[in-house]
Amino acid sequence: MIEKWLPILARCGIFEGLQTTDILDMMPCFQPVVRSYAKDDVIIRIGDLQDNFGVVLEGEIIVQKEDYAGNRLIIGTFGPAELFGEVAAFAKIGYWPNMVVANSRCQVLFLPIGKFTKPCCKICNAHQLLIENMLRIVSRKALIMNNRISYLKVKSMREKLAAFLFEQHQMTGNRTFMIPMNREQLADYLNVSRPSMSRELGRIRDEGVIDFYRSSFTIKDIEALRRMH
Amino acid sequence: MIEKWLPILARCGIFEGLQTTDILDMMPCFQPVVRSYAKDDVIIRIGDLQDNFGVVLEGEIIVQKEDYAGNRLIIGTFGPAELFGEVAAFAKIGYWPNMVVANSRCQVLFLPIGKFTKPCCKICNAHQLLIENMLRIVSRKALIMNNRISYLKVKSMREKLAAFLFEQHQMTGNRTFMIPMNREQLADYLNVSRPSMSRELGRIRDEGVIDFYRSSFTIKDIEALRRMH
DNA sequence: GGCTATCTGTAGCTATAGCAACATAGATGA
């Protein structure tokens, strides 16, 4: 059953430097669990007890915060071979600090962290490597959050949008690109209201700096966009 | 010279589970550097090349972001035995992503990360422990940032203040406590303007929920404060 | 004691963005 997902697992950062045969060999030690979810299923609720973390095998999940009033902040979206919950798991606080929902039909593998810090698997040399990989992964994710704070720090919506669009431009290396979110999600990502965001996007377009249609954006004046943030 | 700081290092999370003699033994391998700074000295500029991280030995440092207009966001303040820069160091991006300044006269120890991932020191058993400690530390810090995002997410200043004061109350376990920042710094921490914050603090006080004088705060109505966030 | 720095509180004005409500246009499905 796990064999089916080996190609995905091999692309996963925690197993970097390992052979697929090694991964397969150590799997029984981890006693992994695979679960399936439908779109919009709640995978994890805030406060759920945690002794494991997730690996997305198929589909996409959203990690988010939500307050009593229903305001949502998207922490991130994760697809095949990406991890979630590993930060809280290794901080060992014992419960999930964020909500996780399915953004599409998806399959998720859960790995308990007990076996990571207490080596017991057949390939013990690999143990050291697993921890070093995990240290790198967690650090990277912490850094993404650090950058994320930069977004949220910015006061004006114009700056948030400029920073976001400029980053998308740099990531894709293209002046025209598709963003991986709809308006509602982008607003939740930048932590602003959708109508206000649409209004500001319109203004920036009217100034001739960008153009857009739905999820497709084109930067017409890169310098102006850079000056905005 | 390093001997002088052993009591501080022993309290440091990376050496948890090690004897002070072990710490002393492995120090030559790390080729540590100790530097002194005066208040307000810039310790690290954004973009400085990074192959190490810092341990505060004495005094206090501030990790912050600053934009061209001089707006500042305080990421955190760190005192004796606390680390800074280890997240970026182990994410291996090669440069410092935040600015670090001295909040008082201070002494800082810098440890290169090369020796962490490539064991070579005399006490090699300890190597494994160092990495596991570091994984826990980095995860915790990532989690603090995750919580920090919760603060910044909140739209209204009232909610930010309520969340902050409530957390201070829970941390100290006391209804009266001193906050470790002045008004200007608190405003930069919550990412709001100082006058607006003073105004809102005054309102909350007028409602009989809190009382304060300078850095000393007293919560008079815990339930009301809890309801605010 | 008196001087100066810095910190904190206050007030008025204004710009920004939230919100609700509605309009339009794709997309989906019977």
Place this chain on the structure above:
DNA sequence: TCATCTATGTTGCTATAGCTACAGATAGCC
């Protein structure tokens, strides 16, 4: 093809918080 639903754009009103400027209070220093 039509009907429905969802995503997106638009508008007006309003509340919030930013900003500047100033005033009072405190602390440090000579």
